Every structure is written in structure tokens, then in C-alpha cells.
Amino acid sequence: MLFLHSPSIEGECKRGVNVFRVEPEELRAVIASQIRGKAKAKKLSVVALAKAARVTQSHTYAVLAGEKSPTADWLAKIAKALDCQPYELLRPPRDRRKSR
Secondary structure: OEEOOOHHHHHHHHOOOOOOEEOHHHHHHHHHHHHHHHHHHOOOOHHHHHHHHOOOHHHHHHHHOOOOOOOHHHHHHHHHHOOOOHHHHHOOOHHHHHOO
């Protein structure tokens, strides 16, 4: 089990919302969902995203399929290509966080 910490959601923790505890497979699913959503918003295909981030397409497809876990370096490159912070890719969508 992993525990995540992000200063931007500390207030939710203080209010008793458990947003920090996730299973590894759930975290991989959250990351994949966030990347897909942000790429779609920017009208980027997986191929275009991988090229922009200078990462391999095969690894990108594997991470998005939940077959591989992303490294911190890979997340940083993808986040830069998506013009967001890496921690944003780790956060469940707001509606999922409220139900915990």
C-alpha cells in the first residue's frame, strides 16, 4: 500500500478525507486515466505525447494499459509534455476523492 502526500490536498486530509491510501494497481489506473484525460484535452495522441515527452511509445502504451509502473523520470517527462505538475497525474479525479 502506498501513501501519497501533496501539499495542495492537505486540507482534505485534515477534514478526514482519506486521499492518500491507494493500492498500486489503483494508482496505476489513476495515472493512466489522468494522462489520457490531459492528453485528450490537448488533442494529443499517445504517439504524439510520447514524442513530445521524448519517451518510448511502447513504454507509454504499457503504462497506460497498467502493464508497467511509471518511473519518476518518466512521469516528469510526461507531465512536462502535458504542461502540468507530476503530482497532478497521481491525484484521483475529484469525484472519486470525495467518496473515500
